[in-house]
Amino acid sequence: MSEAAQTLDGWYVLHDLRSIDWQAWNAATPAEKDTALNELSNLVADWEAVEARKEGSLALYSIVGQKADLIFMHLRETLEELNAIENSFNRSSFARFTRKEYSYVSVVELSNYMAAPGVDPLQVPEIVARLKPILPKSKHICFYPMNKKRDLQDNWYMLPMEDRKTLMRSHGMIGRGYAGKVKQIISGSVGFDDWEWGVTLFADDALQFKKLVYEMRFDEVSARYGEFGAFYVGNLLTGESLTRLLQQ
Numbered sequence: 487m488s489e490a491a492q493t494l495d496g497w498y499v500l501h502d503l504r505s506i507d508w509q510a511w512n513a514a515t516p517a518e519k520d521t522a523l524n525e526l527s528n529l530v531a532d533w534e535a536v537e538a539r540k541e542g543s544l545a546l547y548s549i550v551g552q553k554a555d556l557i558f559m560h561l562r563e564t565l566e567e568l569n570a571i572e573n574s575f576n577r578s579s580f581a582r583f584t585r586k587e588y589s590y591v592s593v594v595e596l597s598n599y600m601a602a603p604g605v606d607p608l609q610v611p612e613i614v615a616r617l618k619p620i621l622p623k624s625k626h627i628c629f630y631p632m633n634k635k636r637d638l639q640d641n642w643y644m645l646p647m648e649d650r651k652t653l654m655r656s657h658g659m660i661g662r663g664y665a666g667k668v669k670q671i672i673s674g675s676v677g678f679d680d681w682e683w684g685v686t687l688f689a690d691d692a693l694q695f696k697k698l699v700y701e702m703r704f705d706e707v708s709a710r711y712g713e714f715g716a717f718y719v720g721n722l723l724t725g726e727s728l729t730r731l732l733q734q
């Protein structure tokens with residue numbers, strides 16, 4: 487048996503994708519809209535307060551295209567808290583004007599492929615901070631789930647640790663070329679959801695997503711072993727701009 491990579495696991499993650507039911511929204515009375523918007527702003531304000539206390543984090547973006555309209559990416563210490571978040575959203579009167587499009591459950595993950603030998607990663611403050619990240623408020627988000635293949639000769643999980651390390655080093659070097667342009671959060675979802683990882687990228691220039699993902703397609707880890715789900719790309723929202731989007 488090949489040696490499993492050791493992972494460091496941080497905050498749990500819920501990607502919650504919703505669409506707006508514009509027909510229902512346009513048919514609602516001004517009073518119903520007011521109540522819904524107030525409840526939505528209160529929810530967002532609560533989540534922002536949790537982030538300010540560094541007990542979790544929120545990314546709120548509008549999705550471009552027809553797969554969904556909104557993505558709420560929540561980070562919390564426990565799955566119970568994530569469950570409470572989705573329940574409070576579903577209970578709100580705003581939820582009546584939305585449809586559930588997709589969700590993804592995972593946990594922020596760092597693996598030991600690039601770990602410095604003899605160093606306890608949990609004693610390194612930068613590593614600990616990456617496990618419980620405050621999500622950037624970049625202009626754009628890109629989210630997609632992915633697997634590492636298990637196909638005859640191309641079976642990631644049968645490769646010796648040393649080979650996987652070499653491959654991951656090359657992956658990491660490409661990634662480093664995008665330092666300052668793209669911030670990535672890798673979250674593991676084996677046992678939690680239908681794919682093995684969630685990949686969430688943040689950037690002020692959306693083109694950098696395309697350049698990074700394309701460059702990685704030629705790297706062996708992605709070229710040979712990567713399998714990808716649907717891609718979601720979007721633009722930053724605040725509680726205020728979300729309200730504006732609904733009121734225009």
Ligand code: 76R
Pocket residue numbers: 491596597598599600632634654657658660661662664665668670672683685698699702703708712
């Ligand atoms: O954590 C680290 O920064 C160390 C190096 C590193 C690891 C271990 C790293 C760096 N990644 C790691 C693990 Mn990554 N990453 C992806 C994708 O679309 C594709 O082809 C793949 C999707 C992107 C875009 C990306 C970006 N990475 C992983 C894993 C877990 C693998 C496992 O355990 O088998 C996956 C699934 C994955 C996928 N990666 C980086 C980036 C970037 C931008 C970096 C550089 C980060 C930096 O140095 O700041």
